[in-house]
Amino acid sequence: MRGQVTGHGYNAAHSIGTTAAPFIFCPIRSSLPELMQEILVLYYSHRGSVGALAEQIALGIHQVPGAAARVRTVPRVSTVCEAVEDDIPASGPPYVEAADLRECVGLALGSPTRFGNMAAPMKYFLDGLAGDWVNGTLAGKPACVFTSTASQHGGQETTLMSMMLPLLHHGMLLMGIPYTEPALNATRSGGTPYGASHVSGADGSPLLTADEIALAQAQGRRLAETALRLAVRP
Ligand SMILES: Cc1cc2nc3c(=O)[nH]c(=O)nc-3n(C[C@H](O)[C@H](O)[C@H](O)COP(=O)(O)O)c2cc1C
Numbered sequence: 686m687r688g689q690v691t692g693h694g695y696n697a698a699h700s701i702g703t704t705a706a707p708f709i710f711c712p713i714r715s716s717l718p719e720l721m722q723e724i725l726v727l728y729y730s731h732r733g734s735v736g737a738l739a740e741q742i743a744l745g746i747h748q749v750p751g752a753a754a755r756v757r758t759v760p761r762v763s764t765v766c767e768a769v770e771d772d773i774p775a776s777g778p779p780y781v782e783a784a785d786l787r788e789c790v791g792l793a794l795g796s797p798t799r800f801g802n803m804a805a806p807m808k809y810f811l812d813g814l815a816g817d818w819v820n821g822t823l824a825g826k827p828a829c830v831f832t833s834t835a836s837q838h839g840g841q842e843t844t845l846m847s848m849m850l851p852l853l854h855h856g857m858l859l860m861g862i863p864y865t866e867p868a869l870n871a872t873r874s875g876g877t878p879y880g881a882s883h884v885s886g887a888d889g890s891p892l893l894t895a896d897e898i899a900l901a902q903a904q905g906r907r908l909a910e911t912a913l914r915l916a917v918r919p
Pocket residue numbers: 729730731732733734735736796797798799800801802833834835836837838839840884885889891
């Protein structure tokens with residue numbers, strides 16, 4: 686997929702993988718054990734916070750036997766209509782392709798909050814899925830959403846809810862995080878019943894708190910467990 690971008694590509698902060706094993710970025714399908722089911726972790730991140738959450742959600746998915754995370758991103762959008770991104774990003778996970786949506790049995794969708802809503806690159810990607818909507822590519826598959834804001838009350842829940850809307854149109858089964866997760870009551874930073882989240886502060890720090898990590902991993906595990914139960918095995 687060639688996306689629209691500005692000319693400067695991705696910076697180093699976009700690359701995730703500070704703590705997780707690199708295999709979570711792009712597992713080679715043929716190397717996965719037989720009957721392993723993959724969950725798509727698809728996110729956009731400019732400064733690394735949503736990327737850090739994606740990493741923890743992927744770790745949670747990998748904690749479920751039989752499940753693996755396939756981590757993908759979307760290109761930036763450009764103010765120059767003709768500008769296109771290289772096929773392969775300079776760093777971080779590969780760009781999402783049609784096969785990723787088709788082959789994965791669940792979806793975790795992440796975006797930074799931009800004025801209380803998802804970021805344009807993710808919206809641009811979603812707006813290009815009319816064919817998948819017609820074909821029901823995502824229908825019946827479980828999904829969850831995650832985000833990051835600079836400020837505590839900067840619109841995490843509106844962003845998470847807005848990200849759910851297109852997924853509902855696709856017939857996806859939306860999942861949040863239940864209050865049976867102790868960190869949901871304890872957190873003084875990110876983490877909501879609508880989905881995992883992070884408060885990055887004015888300096889945009891991608892360093893997650895222990896509660897944010899616990900809730901992101903719990904969300905990944907929960908999504909993977911549900912996806913395995915629902916998945917139709919060949
Ligand atoms: C154009 C723009 C709009 C933003 N809007 C909000 C907002 O509404 N509320 C908020 O708390 N933070 C807002 N932010 C800050 C980002 O959501 C925050 O830095 C987030 O952690 C970035 O995630 P990332 O590191 O994955 O890119 C905005 C940032 C930009 C650039």
